[in-house]
Amino acid sequence: MKPDLTTKFSDSSRGVYLFGTTPPKQSTSEDAAAEIADKLLQRLQHVEYDGLIVYDIQDETSRIDKPRPFPYMETLDPRAYSRLIREKADKPVITYKSVSQRDKAAFIDWLDEAWNEYGVRDTVLVGSPSSEGEVQLSLNHAYAALAEHPAQFQLGGVTIAERHASKGNEHERLISKTAQGCEFFVSQAVYNAQATIDMLSSYARKCREDGVAPKRVILTFTPCGSTKTLEFMEWLGISVPEATRFRIMDAHSPLQESIRICRNNLEQILEAVMPLDIPIGLNIESLTNRKEEIDASIRLFKLLKSIVDLKLAEADL
Structure with missing residues (x-):
């Protein structure tokens, strides 16, 4: 029997490597959705990965005044x-769920169906993108409902280094989410290495003070091949330092430059964080459906995985 993600996440001596994707738009037929999935998996055919992440895409226009660089389109049910x-892949899949739009009863129905009909075993719950507007179910209440549910989901949470940079308390959120059942965390896309280092260092320190082992943190990286993608990243709240933005915009090949930046950021993070005994993972995604950026995400996956594998091998010497 193949090891599931729970087993892989608990083995701190190894990395965990995931690939993130979004469901096709809602109007996609079953045959077309199957074709899209096949294309993705063909790209991953020669890549060693542990599983995939399927996101639950929301509008998020309430979070920011700027217009969305790419139009929002509803997608097929992520489950x-x-x-x-x-x-198709015979690999585990982590399914995201945005919880704020419906009440507790609807969320419990979602959990029932996710487990029994769709075979979901690993999930990441996401709260409201903004304090504005009506929230029918808070993230804390969703965690409590899931804890009471008979199905044994492996629960993950989102971590945002940018929030730590502005509020200084993201490490405390990780501790709190762990107490509410989170077994792993997935970061927002990393383009600011120092913000991530600060957050993870605070988290490791807090874990030492509390006498608990840090949970696995999966760092997300994404290539950026155009000014439009860069605008979308910033619209999503991803922190891109000014010098980094200029490097990408002014490069002969923005896509290749973004891959170099991601590699450098990962190396900086690992240099600072590996001694802190936080189990690390990688999640590589493409924020657009442009072929160039999807192909670049595969190259980025191979490159960053090789770096983490090497660092882990060196740590065992």
Whole structure:
């Protein structure tokens, strides 16, 4: 039997390597969705990965005044696309769920269906993107509902280094989310290495003070091949330092430059964080459906995985 993600996450001597994707738009037929999944998995055919992440895409226009650089389109149910990919790839899939739009009863129905009909075993719950507007179910209440549910989901949480840079308390959120059942964390896309180092260092220190082992933190990286993608990253709240933004915009090949930046950021993070005994993972995604950026995300996956594998091998010497 193949080891599941729970087993892999608990083995701190190894990295965990995931690939993030979004479901096709809602109007996509079953046959077309299957074709899209096949194309993705063909790209991953020669890549050693442990599983995939399927996101639950929300509008998020309440979070920011600027217009969305790419139009928002509703997607197929992430649970259905997760099942499709899991069956085709024979790999575990982490399914995201945005919880704020519906009440507790609807969320419990979602959990029932996710477990029994769609075979979801690993999930990341996401709260409201903004304090504005009506929230029918808070993230804390969703965690409590899931804890009471008979199904044994492996629960993950989101961590945002940018929030730590502005509020200084993201490490405390990680401790709190762990107490509410989170077994791993997935970061927002990293373009600011120092913000991530500060957050992880604070988290490791707090874990030492509390006498607990840090949970696995999966660092997300994404290539950026155009000014439009860069604008979208910043719209999503990803911190891109000014010098980094100029490097990408002024480069002969923005895509290649962004891959170099991601490699450098990962190396800086590992240099600072490996001694802190935080189990690390990688999640590579493409924020757009442009072929160039999707292909670049595969190259980025191979490169960054090789760096983490090497660092882990060196740590064992």
